[in-house]
Amino acid sequence: MALPPGPKQSSAYQTLAWTLRAPPFLESSRREFGDVFTVNLGIVEPVVVVSDPDLVKKVFTGDANILRAGAGNKVLKPILGSRSILLLDGPEHLRERKLMLPQFHGKRMEAFTQLMRDITNRAIDGWQVGAEIKLQSAFQEITLDIILRALFGLDEESRRTTELREALHRMTRWASGPLSQITMSREANNKPGLWWMVKPSIDATDRLIYAHIAERRNAKDLAARDDILSLLLQAEDENGKGLSDRELRDELMTLLIAGHETTTTAMAWAYERLLRQPDDMQRLQAEARDEDRDEGWTDAVIHEAMRRRPPIPMVARSLSEPWTLREEDGPLPAGTIVAPSIWLIHHREDIYPEPEAFRPERWLGVKPDTYRWLPFGGGIRRCVGASFALLEMREVLRTVAARTELVLADPSSSRERISRRAIVLVPRHGTRAILKSRQPAAQSEPAAVAA
Numbered sequence: 001m002a003l004p005p006g007p008k009q010s011s012a013y014q015t016l017a018w019t020l021r022a023p024p025f026l027e028s029s030r031r032e033f034g035d036v037f038t039v040n041l042g043i044v045e046p047v048v049v050v051s052d053p054d055l056v057k058k059v060f061t062g063d064a065n066i067l068r069a070g071a072g073n074k075v076l077k078p079i080l081g082s083r084s085i086l087l088l089d090g091p092e093h094l095r096e097r098k099l100m101l102p103q104f105h106g107k108r109m110e111a112f113t114q115l116m117r118d119i120t121n122r123a124i125d126g127w128q129v130g131a132e133i134k135l136q137s138a139f140q141e142i143t144l145d146i147i148l149r150a151l152f153g154l155d156e157e158s159r160r161t162t163e164l165r166e167a168l169h170r171m172t173r174w175a176s177g178p179l180s181q182i183t184m185s186r187e188a189n190n191k192p193g194l195w196w197m198v199k200p201s202i203d204a205t206d207r208l209i210y211a212h213i214a215e216r217r218n219a220k221d222l223a224a225r226d227d228i229l230s231l232l233l234q235a236e237d238e239n240g241k242g243l244s245d246r247e248l249r250d251e252l253m254t255l256l257i258a259g260h261e262t263t264t265t266a267m268a269w270a271y272e273r274l275l276r277q278p279d280d281m282q283r284l285q286a287e288a289r290d291e292d293r294d295e296g297w298t299d300a301v302i303h304e305a306m307r308r309r310p311p312i313p314m315v316a317r318s319l320s321e322p323w324t325l326r327e328e329d330g331p332l333p334a335g336t337i338v339a340p341s342i343w344l345i346h347h348r349e350d351i352y353p354e355p356e357a358f359r360p361e362r363w364l365g366v367k368p369d370t371y372r373w374l375p376f377g378g379g380i381r382r383c384v385g386a387s388f389a390l391l392e393m394r395e396v397l398r399t400v401a402a403r404t405e406l407v408l409a410d411p412s413s414s415r416e417r418i419s420r421r422a423i424v425l426v427p428r429h430g431t432r433a434i435l436k437s438r439q440p441a442a443q444s445e446p447a448a449v450a451a
């Protein structure tokens, strides 16, 4: 069985290009070979990259027993655990997804609005006027606090919040370092490596999570609580069976890891442009400063930021048996990885003229199309936290825009280059800004979930 043609360079060269310069590597391959091409990354099976919306639809709506996502995420097992939704396939995946998805429903998420605003306001109060702020790090502090408190329903100042925050900081610092991928891949394949360096942080996080699960299971007010752990503890499948402690631990870890760096990065990219396009920034500020004003600009900014710089550039499905993507190629062999490229779809000139330009107005009055705007992936693996992330970005960006005047730390730079951190594409210098001035926070009700 043949594979669609693709770059001819050695797999070592392609791996390096994919790791260090994924977008230009993908774009030059598309220019040469078209909407479907094969790249060879050496350590994994051949990857067939897909960037045509109709073919991406075929992948996302294809038989999930053949197009398996969990198998391809095996490398995450040492951190997330084997019961994580990201690692499961088939009926096991569907069961966990059905238990989790209702807890992330748009309406339920609204309970977190005030919490998101309060955490952002407190963070802004700590920023120093006149000082340089790396917005990627500043947003990361905010999103980590939001996800910790939304998931666990912890009080802001509780000892467990502080301990969990510190343990997660250690883990995410390590995970974004240069050795994490290789270390995790060796551990996932039971090969000796540097796993001992990170294991203590994982063990410490696990102890805290298990202690919290035990406490919540016995909490008298469980039914009245609206944090996600409490909701998950009450969820049951069609046989009346809930999630075990082990399953809960793996899902909580998954939500913690999947749920904050992605959102952080999308917001950092939004500011990377807003700081350079003052008219767009002023329009956001005007909308954010008036509670009753919503012309759709905030959402347009979010959609455009995630189109131009999707935090996750590609998703992958591993074929469990031969499968036909395009008749002209015939069936692709079992083991092949089929990878819808979010980046390439979002940079198609025929869908988004001048794709590198940041133009929120593309989205005014426009509902994104499922297979043309897909920062959250698609089909039965579409991001569980999409509603949460969209609400969070909206609340954080509006609160920051309403209260601050931020300017570029380095006005001579016209754009920020892209760096890879684990699987996320981040602004290389973290979106550096200077806080020129800050307004006081609007009076607000205390957050319900913080009670």
Ligand code: HEM
Binding pocket: 069, 085, 086, 097, 254, 255, 258, 259, 260, 262, 263, 264, 266, 310, 311, 312, 315, 316, 375, 376, 377, 378, 379, 380, 381, 382, 383, 384, 385, 386, 388, 389
């Ligand atoms: C801007 C922020 C985010 C982006 C860009 C993003 C993107 C993605 C993508 C591309 C996938 C893979 C879809 C696929 O394979 O087709 C995914 C899956 C997932 N995401 Fe997100 N995500 C974000 C935020 C979140 C948040 C806030 C949470 C949870 C609180 C979350 C939880 C998950 C989970 C659990 C999955 C696995 C779904 C499954 O396998 O069925 N994500 N996300």
